[in-house]
Amino acid sequence: MNASERGRMVVPGDLLGTAEEFVPGRGTYEHDGRIFAALLGHSSVDPASRSVAVHALHAVPVLDEGDLVIGRVDELKSAMAIVEILAAYPSHRTVPGTPEGTIHVSKVKDGYAENLSDELAAGDLVLARILQSRPSIKLTTAPPTLGVVAARCQRCRGSLELAGPRQELVCPRCGNREHRKISTEFGGRTAPPPG
Ligand SMILES: [Zn+2]
Numbered sequence: 645m646n647a648s649e650r651g652r653m654v655v656p657g658d659l660l661g662t663a664e665e666f667v668p669g670r671g672t673y674e675h676d677g678r679i680f681a682a683l684l685g686h687s688s689v690d691p692a693s694r695s696v697a698v699h700a701l702h703a704v705p706v707l708d709e710g711d712l713v714i715g716r717v718d719e720l721k722s723a724m725a726i727v728e729i730l731a732a733y734p735s736h737r738t739v740p741g742t743p744e745g746t747i748h749v750s751k752v753k754d755g756y757a758e759n760l761s762d763e764l765a766a767g768d769l770v771l772a773r774i775l776q777s778r779p780s781i782k783l784t785t786a787p788p789t790l791g792v793v794a795a796r797c798q799r800c801r802g803s804l805e806l807a808g809p810r811q812e813l814v815c816p817r818c819g820n821r822e823h824r825k826i827s828t829e830f831g832g833r834t835a836p837p838p839g
Contacts, residue, residue, distance in 0.1 A: 651688065654681040660696045670706065671698030707732070707739065707777050714793070715745060715783070717768045723749045725764050727783060733771060745781035747772065753825040754786050763825040769794040771827045791827035798822060806830060 654660065658681040660672060668674045669690070671683040681687065685700040707713065707729070714736075715727035725747045729739050747770075752763045764770070764785075771793050772783040785791040795804045795813065802817030806826075813822045 651686045653685070654687045654698055655684050656681055658687075660687055660698075666694050666696040669695040669697030671700060672696055707743070707774055707781060709774055709777055711774045711777075712790075713739070713745070713772055713774060713783070715770050715772055717764050717766050717770060718744070719766055720760050720764060723760070725752070725760055727770060727772065729781065730769075743781060745772070745774070745783045747783045747785055751775065751782070751784040751786055753791070757825070762823055764792065765795065765798060765822075765824070767796055768792045768824065771829055785825055785827070789828050791830075792824040793827050793829050793832065795822070795824055 660666065660679045660681055663674055663677045663679060666679055666689065668679045671681065671685060672679050673682045679696055681698045683698045683700040685698045687696060687698050689696050712733040713729050714731045714733050715729045717725050718728050719726040727745045727747060728742050729745050730742060731738050747764070749757050749760045752760060757763050769792065770785055771790050772785050773787070773790060774781060775784050776782040796802065797804055797815035797818060797820050799820045800815060800818045802815045804813040804822060805816055806812070807814040813824055813826070814820070815822070
């Protein structure tokens, strides 16, 4: 296979090349100096890194460090939030088995967060980045683009909206004001409102 053969359909076990030609990437494995497809999908070669990869058909997102995900805050503990990971972002492909990840209080925002409950609430949808994928998934929402993208009023379950010059979260139904570590994507097309 050479770089011009991008998108060739391969099945698991197909020979993609040798370890001298290529670096084994996602969806491949190396055996005895040869690189094989591990998945049914399309092969591709990154010319810069000489990495060969197989992109699965109906790809099941593989969660890796650095990936962005959309999750729903399930529960707040004293020092961490438990998040159900729903989909990869921006593909919105659902993650099978909805694995759990955690956001430690030190990773929820830039700077010191005294109480996690001032930054997140159960039911919030968050855009987060994977800091560590194994053995457990650890997430951060610290950068400005990350954080809560949709949230409901803790009092009446209305959808919170940004309002006023300071762009505070306000419930249009009951007037309740709440605080979250919001993403710059809040209310955007990142995610549907939490159900
Ligand atoms: Zn309300």
